[in-house]
Amino acid sequence: MADNEALTADALTLEQQWTPPDRGKVGIIFLIITETALFSIFVAAYLVYIGKSLVGPYPKDVLEIPIIATICLLSSSLTVYLAEHALSKNELGRFKFWWIVTICLGLEFLVATGLEWKKLIYEDHLTISTNLFGSTFYSLVGLHASHVTVGMIFLLIVLAVTLMGFPIQTQFRRVLFLSWYWHFVDAVWVVVFTVVYIVGR
Amino acid sequence: MSHEIHHGEAGERTEQSHIELPHPTFWPMVFAFGITLLCAGLVTHWAVSAVGFVLAFRAALGWWHDLIPIEKYEEVPVDPAHRPAPIMVETRTVVRLKLGESGHRVHVPESARPYSAGIRGGLAGGVAMAGLACLYGLIAQHSIWYPINLLAGVVIPDMGSQSLEQLRAFNGLAFVAAFIGHGVLSILMGIVYAAILPMFPKHAPFWAGILMPLFWSGLVATTLNILNPVLNERISWPWFVVCQLAFGLIGGYVIARSTNIHTMQSWSIAERAKLEAPGIRPPREDSDK
Amino acid sequence: MFNHAQLALLQANVPGLPQHRIANIFRPLATPGASEKNIALLTLAITGVIFVVVAGLIIYTMWRFRRKPGDDEHQEPPQVYGSNQIEVAWTVIPILIVFVLIGVSARVIAGVENASPPASTTKVTLVGHQWWWEVDYPQFTVRTANEIHVPVSRDGNNATYLTLESQDVIHSFWVPQLGGKMDLIPNRQNFTWIDPREPGVYYGNCAEYCGTQHANMLLRVIAQEPADFNTWAANEAKPAVEDPSVSAQKAVYQSLSCVNCHTIRGTGSIGQFGPDLTHLMSRENIGAGVLTNTPEHLRAWVNDPQAIKPGCLMPSMKLTDKELDQVVAYLETLK
Amino acid sequence: MASIDYPLERPRHGEKTYSFSEALYSWVSTVDHKRLGLMYIVAALIFMIIAGIMAVVIRMQLMFPESHVVSPDTFNRLFTMHGTTMVFLLGMPMIAGFSNYFVPLMIGARDMAFPRMNAFGFWIFLFGGLLLYFSYIGGGGLGGAGSAPDVGWFAYAPLTSKAFSRGAATDYWILGILVSGVGSIASAINVIATTISLRCPGMTLSRMPMFVWVMLVDSWLILIALPPLNAAQIMLLMDRHLGSNFFETQAGGSAVLWQHFFWIFGHPEVYILIFPAFAILSEVIPVFSRKPIFGKPAMVGAVVAIGFISLGVWAHHMFAVGMTAWSNTFFAASSMLVGVPTGIKIFNWTATMYGGRIRYSTAMMYCCAFLLQFLVAGLTGIMLAVAPFDWQLHDSYFVVAHFHFTLIGGAVFGIFAGIYYWFPKVTGKLLSEKLGKWNFWLFVIGFNMTFLTLHFAGFLGMPRRIYTYAPDRGWDTINFIASVGAFIQAAAVACFVWNVLYTLKKGEPAGDDPWDGWTLEWATTSPPPEYNFEKLPVVRSSRPLWDLKHPQDPDWKYE
Numbered sequence A: 001m002a003d004n005e006a007l008t009a010d011a012l013t014l015e016q017q018w019t020p021p022d023r024g025k026v027g028i029i030f031l032i033i034t035e036t037a038l039f040s041i042f043v044a045a046y047l048v049y050i051g052k053s054l055v056g057p058y059p060k061d062v063l064e065i066p067i068i069a070t071i072c073l074l075s076s077s078l079t080v081y082l083a084e085h086a087l088s089k090n091e092l093g094r095f096k097f098w099w100i101v102t103i104c105l106g107l108e109f110l111v112a113t114g115l116e117w118k119k120l121i122y123e124d125h126l127t128i129s130t131n132l133f134g135s136t137f138y139s140l141v142g143l144h145a146s147h148v149t150v151g152m153i154f155l156l157i158v159l160a161v162t163l164m165g166f167p168i169q170t171q172f173r174r175v176l177f178l179s180w181y182w183h184f185v186d187a188v189w190v191v192v193f194t195v196v197y198i199v200g201r
Numbered sequence B: 001m002s003h004e005i006h007h008g009e010a011g012e013r014t015e016q017s018h019i020e021l022p023h024p025t026f027w028p029m030v031f032a033f034g035i036t037l038l039c040a041g042l043v044t045h046w047a048v049s050a051v052g053f054v055l056a057f058r059a060a061l062g063w064w065h066d067l068i069p070i071e072k073y074e075e076v077p078v079d080p081a082h083r084p085a086p087i088m089v090e091t092r093t094v095v096r097l098k099l100g101e102s103g104h105r106v107h108v109p110e111s112a113r114p115y116s117a118g119i120r121g122g123l124a125g126g127v128a129m130a131g132l133a134c135l136y137g138l139i140a141q142h143s144i145w146y147p148i149n150l151l152a153g154v155v156i157p158d159m160g161s162q163s164l165e166q167l168r169a170f171n172g173l174a175f176v177a178a179f180i181g182h183g184v185l186s187i188l189m190g191i192v193y194a195a196i197l198p199m200f201p202k203h204a205p206f207w208a209g210i211l212m213p214l215f216w217s218g219l220v221a222t223t224l225n226i227l228n229p230v231l232n233e234r235i236s237w238p239w240f241v242v243c244q245l246a247f248g249l250i251g252g253y254v255i256a257r258s259t260n261i262h263t264m265q266s267w268s269i270a271e272r273a274k275l276e277a278p279g280i281r282p283p284r285e286d287s288d289k
Numbered sequence C: 001m002f003n004h005a006q007l008a009l010l011q012a013n014v015p016g017l018p019q020h021r022i023a024n025i026f027r028p029l030a031t032p033g034a035s036e037k038n039i040a041l042l043t044l045a046i047t048g049v050i051f052v053v054v055a056g057l058i059i060y061t062m063w064r065f066r067r068k069p070g071d072d073e074h075q076e077p078p079q080v081y082g083s084n085q086i087e088v089a090w091t092v093i094p095i096l097i098v099f100v101l102i103g104v105s106a107r108v109i110a111g112v113e114n115a116s117p118p119a120s121t122t123k124v125t126l127v128g129h130q131w132w133w134e135v136d137y138p139q140f141t142v143r144t145a146n147e148i149h150v151p152v153s154r155d156g157n158n159a160t161y162l163t164l165e166s167q168d169v170i171h172s173f174w175v176p177q178l179g180g181k182m183d184l185i186p187n188r189q190n191f192t193w194i195d196p197r198e199p200g201v202y203y204g205n206c207a208e209y210c211g212t213q214h215a216n217m218l219l220r221v222i223a224q225e226p227a228d229f230n231t232w233a234a235n236e237a238k239p240a241v242e243d244p245s246v247s248a249q250k251a252v253y254q255s256l257s258c259v260n261c262h263t264i265r266g267t268g269s270i271g272q273f274g275p276d277l278t279h280l281m282s283r284e285n286i287g288a289g290v291l292t293n294t295p296e297h298l299r300a301w302v303n304d305p306q307a308i309k310p311g312c313l314m315p316s317m318k319l320t321d322k323e324l325d326q327v328v329a330y331l332e333t334l335k
Numbered sequence D: 001m002a003s004i005d006y007p008l009e010r011p012r013h014g015e016k017t018y019s020f021s022e023a024l025y026s027w028v029s030t031v032d033h034k035r036l037g038l039m040y041i042v043a044a045l046i047f048m049i050i051a052g053i054m055a056v057v058i059r060m061q062l063m064f065p066e067s068h069v070v071s072p073d074t075f076n077r078l079f080t081m082h083g084t085t086m087v088f089l090l091g092m093p094m095i096a097g098f099s100n101y102f103v104p105l106m107i108g109a110r111d112m113a114f115p116r117m118n119a120f121g122f123w124i125f126l127f128g129g130l131l132l133y134f135s136y137i138g139g140g141g142l143g144g145a146g147s148a149p150d151v152g153w154f155a156y157a158p159l160t161s162k163a164f165s166r167g168a169a170t171d172y173w174i175l176g177i178l179v180s181g182v183g184s185i186a187s188a189i190n191v192i193a194t195t196i197s198l199r200c201p202g203m204t205l206s207r208m209p210m211f212v213w214v215m216l217v218d219s220w221l222i223l224i225a226l227p228p229l230n231a232a233q234i235m236l237l238m239d240r241h242l243g244s245n246f247f248e249t250q251a252g253g254s255a256v257l258w259q260h261f262f263w264i265f266g267h268p269e270v271y272i273l274i275f276p277a278f279a280i281l282s283e284v285i286p287v288f289s290r291k292p293i294f295g296k297p298a299m300v301g302a303v304v305a306i307g308f309i310s311l312g313v314w315a316h317h318m319f320a321v322g323m324t325a326w327s328n329t330f331f332a333a334s335s336m337l338v339g340v341p342t343g344i345k346i347f348n349w350t351a352t353m354y355g356g357r358i359r360y361s362t363a364m365m366y367c368c369a370f371l372l373q374f375l376v377a378g379l380t381g382i383m384l385a386v387a388p389f390d391w392q393l394h395d396s397y398f399v400v401a402h403f404h405f406t407l408i409g410g411a412v413f414g415i416f417a418g419i420y421y422w423f424p425k426v427t428g429k430l431l432s433e434k435l436g437k438w439n440f441w442l443f444v445i446g447f448n449m450t451f452l453t454l455h456f457a458g459f460l461g462m463p464r465r466i467y468t469y470a471p472d473r474g475w476d477t478i479n480f481i482a483s484v485g486a487f488i489q490a491a492a493v494a495c496f497v498w499n500v501l502y503t504l505k506k507g508e509p510a511g512d513d514p515w516d517g518w519t520l521e522w523a524t525t526s527p528p529p530e531y532n533f534e535k536l537p538v539v540r541s542s543r544p545l546w547d548l549k550h551p552q553d554p555d556w557k558y559e
C-alpha cells in the first residue's frame, strides 16, 4: 500500500527533524515570568502608596541614590555573561575569573544595601512599621535583595564546586540558566531603582 | 549513559529489555516537609523552623545529588506480560454527509459570502439608516443632531434631563457615542448576516431583509423604556420602523449581490498547498476567487 | 438562651408604619432601587431568551442524536470539523448582545453614581462598628444607632444622602427595597443616596462579612412623613431626659463601667465605644435588631448580652439583680 | 520498584508482594507522573469530602431560622474552611492531578519534564493543606485554645489585621495557602515545560489534544495569577508579624488594595478552576458523540481569549466598594465580554454532539449536565456583571448560587465526567454504570434543589455568610429546601465513593480502550506501565488512534 509507505517515510523524517525546545530553558523562562508577576504586585503597592504616608520620614528626606551599587549590579550582568561565554568555550580559567568578579560585584551590591538600611534604621529611624513608605520600601527592596541573595548562594555553590575541581563544563546548561536568572534579577533592579529612587522621590 | 529513545506507531512494541526512567527519590518530599516546617515555625515555635531548615537543607543536598553530575536513572524492565492489545483496524465505515459525494469529513458550508461583503453591507445599511434618521430629524425637528442625541441616550444618563433645545444642538460626546455605537452595531449586523446567508433557503434573504427589522423593532419596542428612556419618550415609531427596514433591505442587498467564494475549509492542507495528487476529490469549477 | 422565634412574634410595630420585612429587590420603593430593577428585568429578559434558545438547542441535540437501539453499529457519523461561518455567527451575535448590555449598564451606572444632590436634602453619616451602626445627622446634631430615620421623598426631591464610614472593618449598607449596596470602608468615605417613596420600615442587613456577629448587624430605615421626621429629630437633638424620680437609679448607672462605652448626653456618661443611649427608648430595637426594645428584653440584654448576641463587643456586666433593676429602670426613662 | 496499589487484571511478570513499609516507601519516593497524579486526585477528593461535610453542617445550621446547631464563630470557621478547602485543596490539586496523569500520556511522553520537582509539588501541596488544617489545633497559638481561620475565603482586610483577628488562625490561612501555592506553581511550570518540550514526534501544537491545550493555558494562568495572591499574603504576613502597614487602615493603609490584589488573583482563579472541566469535556464529548471536536482552532482561540480577558475583569467583585462610574463601566464591560469566548465553547461542544451518535455513559451524562448547568451559571454571571444589578446581588445568596453553579455544575461535574471516563485507564476497571447513574441523578437533583432555590433567597435580600436569620424575612422555606438538597448531594457523593471502592474490589476489567477513544493514552495498557509506551509514538493528526483504526481514511489527510 502506497499510503503506508508514505507513512513510514513520513515518520522517519519527522523523528529526525523533531527537536522541541530544551525543557530546562522553558522551565527557567516560565519561572522568570511568575517571578515577574510577583514583583509587579510589590511594585504596584509601592506606586499606590507613594505620598500616602501619614508621618515621616519621607523618601525625599532620607533616600540617596545608590549609584555605585547600581553600577556594580548592572555590570555584574556583563561579567556573568563573559563567564558563561568562557565556559561555553571551555576556557575554565577565564570562567573562574569572571565568575569571581560577578560574585564580588553582587556582594558589593548586597553590602551597599545593608549599609543603606543600617543608615535608614539607625539614623533616620525609618523601619518597616514607621509608615507606608517604610513598609513598601523595605518589602520591595528586601524582596529584590532576597533574590540577589539566592542568586548569590547559587553563584557561590558553583564557584565552590569548580574550585574543588568538579568539571563544571558538564553542567553548562545549568550555569547558563543561573546566568539568566541573574540577568533577571538585574532587570528587576532597573525597575525597582526607577520606581523607588526616581519616581518615588 | 545511553539515552536512546525509540519511536514508532502508537502501541508498537520494542525489542529493548529495559527502559530508562528517573530514579525514585524521597528528597523532594523531605524538602517539601522542611519548607512547611520552616513556615510553620512562624506560628508555633522557632525550634520548628530550625528543624525545618535542617531538613530542607539536607534534602536539598540529597536532591542535588540525584541530579549532579548526571541525573540518576533506573532501568525499568519491559514487561512482556503487560503489553497493550494491538490496535485493530475498524470495520466501521463513516457516513457521508451527502450521498454520492466525498464530503464525509467537512467543514461546512463549502462556500460562503466573504466577510468583506458583510462589512460593506453593514456599512451601507448603516449609512442608509442614519441618513433616513437624520432626514427625519431635519423634517420633524429641523436638526440633524436630534436623532443622534437621542441615540446617545442609551449610554449617556443626562440626555434624559435635556431640553428640546439642547437635543437639537450639536453635542460632541453624544455624537461620538452615537457614531461608535451605530457604526459597530451596523458592521456586526452585516457580518452576522453575511455569515448566515448561505444557510437560508432561496428567497429567504429578501424576506429576512424585511422580517428581521420588523422583529427587531418589536423587540426594541418592548424594552425601549429601559434601553433608552430618552428615545422612548420622543420616538416616532413609523420612522423608526422605516429606518430599520432601510437597513435590512439595503444591507441585505449589498451582501446578496456579492458572489459566493469557496471557503476551502473542506480541503486538506495538502490540497490547499496543491501538494496532493488530483483525484482525491471531484474537480470544481470556481476553485478560487 | 433565648427563643428567638417566639420573640419575633412579639415584634412591636411603629404605629402606622408598614413593615417591609420581605426585602424583595423586585419591589423597589426608591429611585436607585427602581432603576436597578429596570435594568435587572432587561438583563433577565435577555439572558432568559438566551437560555431558552441555547438550552433548547442542547436538549434537542441530546435527544435527536442519541444512539438508538436500531442504529447501524457499523457506521460512524459524518466527521464534521467545523464551520467558520457558523462560528462567526455565534461569536458575533453574543458580541452584539453584550454591546447593547454594556451601553445600558453604562448609563444606569452613571445615572445612579453621578446623581448630584438637590439643594434640600437630609444628610446622614453612617458609621459601621462591629456589629452595630452609628447614625449621625450633622444638620441636626443628632447621634443615634441602628435605626435610620429619614423623611419620605414622594416626588423624589427629598432624597437622603448618606456618607459611609467605618470605625473598624468593612461593612456594607444594603436595604434592598431602597437600592443596591455600598460598602463602609475604614479610612475612606463612600456616598450613596436613598429616597423612599412610601412611609414604612425598610429592612436590610450588613452585607459585607465583618466578623462573628455579621449576621446580627441588621439595618432598619424608617421613612416618615417630613413633619414626623422633624419632630423625631427635634426630640433626638435634646439632651437626655432628666427624670428626678430615677435619680438614684441614674447614680447606679453612673457608678458602673457602662459610662466608659456609652454616651448619654447631658450626663457624665461619655463613652464612644458602644451605641449612644441618650434616647434609647425611642428605638424599636436593641443590639442592631436582635431584640425588640421591650423592658424584659432590655433587662435581658444588660444582664447578659453574650447570651443574646454571642461574641458581641459588650461584655456581660455581671450586675446583681438589684443593680440590674435599677439600671434598666433608668434606661427606660431615656425617651 | 513496581506498582503495588491497584489490583491488576493481567498478572504481572514476576510479581511479588510488598510489605507495608516497602509500599509506603515506594509511594513517598515515587517520581512517576501517574502515581503523583493519582495521589493528587485522591488527596483532592478527600479534601472535597471534608469540605463537603462542612457544607452539610452549614446547611444544617441554616435549615431553620434561629437554629443553634453550631455557634456563630464555628459557623464562620466552617464557611471559611469550606471555601478555602474547595478552592485551594480540591480545585488546584485536581488540575495538577489530571494534567500530571494525562498530559504526558496524551502527548506521548514517558514522564513530566521535571519529575523530582513534580514530586516536590505534590508533597508541598499536601503539607500546605495539612498545615491549614493544623489550625484547628494550633490556631490559638500552641497551648492556647485552637481555632481555624474565620475571615472568609477572600480574607478581606482589615478583618485580618492583628487588631481584629487575634490568635494565629489567619496566619495559618496565609501560610497554608502560600505553601501549597508553591506546589501549584511548580506543577504549572512542569506542565508547560512538558507540553512544550516533550511532545512526541509529529505532535505539533495544532495536533495537540484539546485537553493538553486547555491545561497549557490553565498552567499559564496559574503562573500569572497566583503570584499576586502570594505577594498580597506576604504583605499581610508582614503586617501581622513585622508591623508593616500595607493593609492597616489606622496607619493609612488601604483596605481596598487588598481586594484589588486578591481579585487580580481571584478572578483568573475561577477560570483556573473551570478549565480542567473544559479540558475534560473537550475529550469526552467527541468520543461519545463519535465525531471530532467542532471548530478546534476556535476552541483553542476561545480558551486563550478567556485566559487573557479574565486577567482584566477582577474588579467586578468590587462593584460595591465605591469605584468611579468609569471603572465600574469598564469592569462590567470586560466581564460581559468573557461571555463571548465562553459562548463559543458551549456552542462548539453542542455542535460536536450535533449530528453525532451519542452514547450516554455516566461520563457523557455529566458532560451534558455540565452544558446545561454551566449555561445557567454563565448567564447568572452576566447578570452579576451588569453592575447596577450587582449592587443588589453582591454578597447575597444569589452570588452563592452563581458560583456553586459554576463550581459544582461546572468544575465538579466536569471532574466527575473525567473520573468516569479515565477510571478504566487508571485502574483497569470500569466503574459501575448502575451506581454511576445513581450518583449522577442524585447529584443533579440535589444540586439543583440546593442552588437553584438559593438564587431566590438572593432576590429576597438574604446576605451570605450569616449564621442565622429571623423567621419573618421570607427566607425559611427556601433555606429548608436548599438544606434537603444538600443531604441528597451528600448521598450522591457517598454513592460515588462506594462506586469507587466497590469497583476496585469487584469491578469488571476494562481492557485497554473501552470507549474506542482516539487519543494516545488509549494506545497503552490499563493501567499504563511505568514507561507509558514501549516506543514513543509518532503522530500525524489530532486523532492518532483514529488514523490507526481507519488506515484507509485517516485524519491526517484532511487536517
Ligand code: HEA
Residues within 6 Å of the ligand: C050, C054, C093, C094, C095, C097, C098, D270, D271, D273, D274, D316, D317, D318, D335, D336, D338, D339, D340, D342, D343, D344, D346, D374, D375, D377, D378, D379, D380, D381, D382, D384, D385, D386, D390, D393, D394, D395, D399, D402, D403, D406, D407, D410, D411
Ligand atoms: C468556575 C468558576 C466561575 C466561572 C466560570 C465564573 C464565570 C463568570 N462569573 Fe463568576 N464567580 C465565581 C466563579 C465563577 N464565575 C465565584 C467563585 C464567585 C464568587 C467569589 C466570592 O465572592 O466568594 C463569582 C462571582 C462573580 C461576580 C461577583 C459577584 C459579586 O460578588 O458581586 C461576578 C460579577 O460580574 C461574576 C461574573 C461572572 C461572569 C460574567 C462569568 C462568565 O465567565 C460567564 C460566561 C458564560 C456565559 C455567558 C454562558 C455561555 C455563553 C453563551 C451561551 C453565549 C451567549 C451569552 C451572552 C451573549 C451573554 N462572578
Ligand code: HEA
Residues within 6 Å of the ligand: D048, D049, D051, D052, D053, D055, D056, D058, D059, D079, D080, D082, D083, D084, D086, D087, D090, D091, D152, D153, D154, D400, D404, D407, D408, D411, D412, D450, D464, D465, D466, D467, D486, D489, D490, D491, D493, D494, D497
Ligand atoms: C469547588 C468548590 C465548591 C464546592 C464543590 C462546594 C460544594 C458545596 N457548597 Fe460551597 N462554597 C464554596 C465552594 C464550593 N462549595 C466557596 C468558595 C464558598 C464561599 C466561602 C466563603 O464565603 O468564604 C462556599 C460557600 C458555601 C455556602 C455559603 C455559606 C455562607 O455564605 O454562609 C453554602 C451554603 O449553603 C455552601 C454549600 C455547599 C454545599 C451544600 C455543597 C455540596 O455540593 C457539597 C457536596 C459534597 C458532599 C456533601 C460531600 C459529603 C460526602 C459524604 C457525606 C460521604 C461520606 C463518605 C465517606 C465517609 C467516605 N457553600
Ligand code: CUA
Residues within 6 Å of the ligand: C128, C131, C170, C171, C172, C206, C207, C208, C209, C210, C211, C214, C215, C217
Ligand atoms: Cu457589618 Cu457585616
Ligand SMILES: [Cu+2]
Residues within 6 Å of the ligand: D266, D267, D270, D314, D316, D317
Ligand atoms: Cu470573577
